[in-house]
Amino acid sequence: MSSILLVDDHAVLRAGLRLLLESQPDMVVVGEAEDARTAITQATTLQPDLILLDLSLTNSSGLAAIQSLRAAAPQARILVLTMHDDEGYVRQALAAGAHGYVLKRAADAELIAAIRAVLRGELYIHPALTRRLLEDILPQPQPTNPWESLSEREREVLVLVARGYTAAEIASQLNLSPKTVETYRTRGMEKLGLRSRAALVQFALDHNLLAPT
Amino acid sequence: MNTVHGQHWLRRWAAVIWQVIGAVNIRAKILGIVLGLVVLIGVAATIEVRLLLEQTLTNQAYEHSVAVARDMAARATDLTLMRDYYGLFRLLRDTQANNPDLRYAFVIDSEGTIIAHTFGTGFPVGLRDANTVTANEHHRSVLLTTDEGDIWDIAVPIFDGRAGIARVGLSLATREQTVAAVTGQLLITTIMAAAVGITAAALLTWILTRPILQLVELTKAVASGDFSRRAQRWANDEIGKLTDAFNAMSEALAQAERERAEREQMRAQYVTQIITAQEEERKRIARELHDSTSQALTSLLIGLRSLADRHHSPELRRQVDDLRGIVGQVLHDLHALARQLRPSVLDDLGLAAAIQRYVADCRARSGLTIDLAMPDLTDERLDPALETALYRIVQEALTNVIRHAHATTASVVIERRNGHLRAIIEDNGCGFDPASLSGDGHLGLNGIRERAALLNGQLIIESAPGSGTTLYVEFPLPATNEERHEQHSVGR
Ligand SMILES: Nc1ncnc2c1ncn2[C@@H]1O[C@H](COP(=O)(O)OP(=O)(O)O)[C@@H](O)[C@H]1O
Ligand SMILES: [Mg+2]
Numbered sequence A: 001m002s003s004i005l006l007v008d009d010h011a012v013l014r015a016g017l018r019l020l021l022e023s024q025p026d027m028v029v030v031g032e033a034e035d036a037r038t039a040i041t042q043a044t045t046l047q048p049d050l051i052l053l054d055l056s057l058t059n060s061s062g063l064a065a066i067q068s069l070r071a072a073a074p075q076a077r078i079l080v081l082t083m084h085d086d087e088g089y090v091r092q093a094l095a096a097g098a099h100g101y102v103l104k105r106a107a108d109a110e111l112i113a114a115i116r117a118v119l120r121g122e123l124y125i126h127p128a129l130t131r132r133l134l135e136d137i138l139p140q141p142q143p144t145n146p147w148e149s150l151s152e153r154e155r156e157v158l159v160l161v162a163r164g165y166t167a168a169e170i171a172s173q174l175n176l177s178p179k180t181v182e183t184y185r186t187r188g189m190e191k192l193g194l195r196s197r198a199a200l201v202q203f204a205l206d207h208n209l210l211a212p213t
Numbered sequence B: 001m002n003t004v005h006g007q008h009w010l011r012r013w014a015a016v017i018w019q020v021i022g023a024v025n026i027r028a029k030i031l032g033i034v035l036g037l038v039v040l041i042g043v044a045a046t047i048e049v050r051l052l053l054e055q056t057l058t059n060q061a062y063e064h065s066v067a068v069a070r071d072m073a074a075r076a077t078d079l080t081l082m083r084d085y086y087g088l089f090r091l092l093r094d095t096q097a098n099n100p101d102l103r104y105a106f107v108i109d110s111e112g113t114i115i116a117h118t119f120g121t122g123f124p125v126g127l128r129d130a131n132t133v134t135a136n137e138h139h140r141s142v143l144l145t146t147d148e149g150d151i152w153d154i155a156v157p158i159f160d161g162r163a164g165i166a167r168v169g170l171s172l173a174t175r176e177q178t179v180a181a182v183t184g185q186l187l188i189t190t191i192m193a194a195a196v197g198i199t200a201a202a203l204l205t206w207i208l209t210r211p212i213l214q215l216v217e218l219t220k221a222v223a224s225g226d227f228s229r230r231a232q233r234w235a236n237d238e239i240g241k242l243t244d245a246f247n248a249m250s251e252a253l254a255q256a257e258r259e260r261a262e263r264e265q266m267r268a269q270y271v272t273q274i275i276t277a278q279e280e281e282r283k284r285i286a287r288e289l290h291d292s293t294s295q296a297l298t299s300l301l302i303g304l305r306s307l308a309d310r311h312h313s314p315e316l317r318r319q320v321d322d323l324r325g326i327v328g329q330v331l332h333d334l335h336a337l338a339r340q341l342r343p344s345v346l347d348d349l350g351l352a353a354a355i356q357r358y359v360a361d362c363r364a365r366s367g368l369t370i371d372l373a374m375p376d377l378t379d380e381r382l383d384p385a386l387e388t389a390l391y392r393i394v395q396e397a398l399t400n401v402i403r404h405a406h407a408t409t410a411s412v413v414i415e416r417r418n419g420h421l422r423a424i425i426e427d428n429g430c431g432f433d434p435a436s437l438s439g440d441g442h443l444g445l446n447g448i449r450e451r452a453a454l455l456n457g458q459l460i461i462e463s464a465p466g467s468g469t470t471l472y473v474e475f476p477l478p479a480t481n482e483e484r485h486e487q488h489s490v491g492r
Helices: A011-022 A036-046 A062-072 A087-096 A104-119 A127-137 A152-163 A167-174 A178-192 A197-206 B002-023 B026-081 B085-098 B173-223 B238-310 B314-341 B344-348 B351-366 B384-405 B443-454 B481-491
Strands: A002-007 A027-033 A050-053 A077-082 A100-103 B102-108 B114-117 B140-146 B149-158 B164-171 B369-373 B409-417 B420-427 B458-463 B469-476
Touching: A002 A011, A002 A036, A002 A104, A011 A027, A011 A104, A011 B238, A027 A036, A036 A050, A036 A062, A050 A062, A050 A104, A062 A077, A062 A087, A077 A104, A087 A100, A087 A127, A087 B344, A087 B351, A100 A104, A104 B238, A104 B314, A152 A167, A152 A178, A152 A197, A167 A178, A167 B458, A178 A197, A197 B369, A197 B409, A197 B420, B026 B085, B026 B102, B026 B140, B026 B149, B026 B164, B026 B173, B085 B102, B085 B114, B149 B173, B173 B238, B238 B314, B238 B344, B238 B443, B314 B344, B344 B351, B344 B384, B351 B369, B351 B384, B351 B409, B384 B409, B384 B420, B384 B443, B384 B469, B443 B458, B443 B469
Parallel strands: A002 A027, A002 A050, A050 A077, A077 A100, B369 B409
Antiparallel strands: B102 B114, B102 B164, B140 B149, B149 B164, B409 B420, B420 B469, B458 B469
16 A cells, blocks of 8 residues: 655645545555645655655745655655646756656546556656657767868858857958858858758857857 | 130139138138238238339439539539639549449540549540530430449530530449338338238137137037037127027937937836736736646546546446546646746746747747757846846747748857847748838837847847848846956956
8 A cells, every 4th residue: 555645736636636546446645735844744744655746836836845855755756746848847856856757637647657657666757758858868960070171261150150140240350241251151051061050059069169269 | 615615724723722722721711811911912012112112212313413413514614614624623522422322423525535533543435425415405314234233324514515514423222222121121021910910810710710619529529419518608709609509409409318318218117017017917827827727627637537437337438538638638728828928937947948948839839940059048047037038039039930931940049148148049031121120010020129128138130031030139147246356357
C-alpha cells in the first residue's frame, strides 16, 4: 500500500483526485494540503511514499516548495501535476528534485501510470515534453569549418551582422554601400550554409568569433 | 551687332564685380567705401590744388619778372646812353640781389652787343637770340626750359628801343618748391584723413556687425533646439528692432516647446498606464482561466475517469471516454488562450523561456522555419516592463512575418551590446517600403515603436520590396555593477 499526500490549491480537484486514487487497490491518500506551508508540515508528520504536487499553490509557487518537501520527507517521491507545459518548468522542477512531471490535461489517462512508475523509482515525464527536453541535450551535427574559405570582407561583414549591427551601420563602418554589405553577407552565409541571422549568431558563438576585439 | 556684344560684356563684368563685392563681408565693404572715398577726394583735391597753385604762381612770377625787367630797363636808360658800363653792371647786380628768383640779367645795346651781364666769365651761347623785342612793344616773354628748370625770359626795350634791350631771366624753381610742399602737405592730410576714416569705419562696422553676428549665433542655437538664449539689445535702431523680434520669436518657440514636451509627457504617461492596465488585465484573466476554470475542468476529467473505472457497462464507458476527450480538448484550448493572453512563463521563468515557448508555438502553428539565438540572456531577470515589452514586440513582429512576409525562414536574435539590449527579428520574405507606413490603421509596427520609445528604446526597420525585412529594437539597460565601477574609475 502506497501512501500519497495531495498538494493542490483547488479543493474540487483534490476531491476528484482522492476519488480516483482511492479506487486503486494499492493506493491510499493520507493527507491533503492547499499551500506550501501546510504541505511541508504534513510531509514531515506523515512521511508519505509520494507527494502529488501542483506548481501553482495558494500564495506561493510549488517550484519553490520542492526542495523543502524533499528535506521534510527525504524518502518521498515527488510527482508534479500541473497545467504548465513549458519545458522551462520541467527543467526547474527536475533540477529542484522532482521525480516526475504530469500535465493536468492528461491526468485522466496518465496519472495512475505515472504514479506507479515514480513509485518504482523511475523518472516519469509527459512524453511530449520529453522530446523537447532531449532536443536541447542531443549534440547537433557539426559541419566542417568553412570560415577560413571566406574572404576578408565577408568575414568582417558576417562578424558585424552576428554582433547585431544594422546593414546601414555596417555600411558606414566599413565604408561600403548597404547593397554591397548585403551581397557580402548573402555570399558568406551561403558559403557557411547558414539560413538565418540567428543561425549565424549561433555559428559565431560556437566558433568563438564574437570575442571583443 | 556691336552693341549687343557690348551689353553682353557689360553684363558679364557686372556679374564678376558683384561676385567679388558680394563675397566680402560687411566690414570689408564699409572699409572699402570709406577708404575709396577718402583717397578719391584727397587725390582729386591734390591735383586740383596743384594745378591752380601752379597757374597762379606762374602768373605771379611772370608779372613780377615783367615788373622787374621794366624797372631795370627804365633805370638803365641813362647809363646806357652815357655808356657807363660800370654803373650798368652795378644796377644789374643790385637788381639780382633784390630778387632772389632772378637767374640772370643783361643789357644789349642798339647794335646788338651785350654791354653788361651777370654771368661773370662766360655768357651762355644762344641766350642772346632766344628772345627779342621790337621798339614799339611793351615787352616780350619766352619760357625757356634749361637744365636749371623753367625760366621766364623777359625782354624790354630801353628808351623805346633806341638805347637797346634789357633782358632778365626769372627762375620758376621757387614755384616748383612751393607746389611740391603744398602737394606733400595735402597728401599727408589725405593719409591722415584716411586713417581717421578707417578707424571710424572699423568702429562703425563693429557696432553694426556685432549684434548681427550675435543674432547669427543665436539663430544657430535655435536651429539646434536651444530656445533658452536671448540676444542683447545694443541700440534703438533697426537692428535693435530685429533683436526684439528675434527674442520674441525665441520666447514663443520656447513656450511652444515647453507645451509640446508637457503634452508628450502626459501622452507617454497615459500610454504607459494603458499598456500596464492592459497587461494587468490580461494577466488576471489568464490566471483566472488557468487557476479556476482549468482546475474545475481537470476535476471533471478525473471524475469522469473514476466514473468509468467503477462502471463496467461498455456503452457507458464509451460515452464517458467521449466526454473525457471533449473536456481534454477544452482544457487544451483554454490553456492556449491563457498563454496567448499572457504567458505565465514570462512572469515565472523570464523572457528567454517565454520567447522560446512562443517561437516554438509559432513554428508549430505556421510551419515557418524560425531560428532563435539569445546568447546573452541568462536566467537573470530583467526589468519586468522591459521583459513584457520585448515579448510583445517579438510577438507582433513574428505575427507580421506570418501574416505579410510569405517568408520561408525567420529568425529572432536577442543580444546585449554596449549596455544595450537589441532584439532583431528578420525574415527572408517579400519585404515592404518602411517609408510608406502611415500612422493610420497599422497598429503593429507603430505599437512596437511606441512601446520601445516608452522605455527609451528605438525601432529601426530595414526592408525593401523583394528583399526581406529586419526589425531592430534597441533598449538601454541599466548599468551593471561592473560597468558602473569601470565608469567610476574612468571618471577618476
Ligand atoms: N515582415 C514583414 N514583411 C512584409 N511586410 C511587412 C512585414 N511587417 C510589416 N509589413 C507591412 O507593413 C504593414 C504594417 O504592419 P503593421 O503595422 O503590423 O500593421 P498590420 O499588420 O495590422 O497591417 C503591413 O500591412 C505590411 O504591409
Ligand atoms: Mg501587424
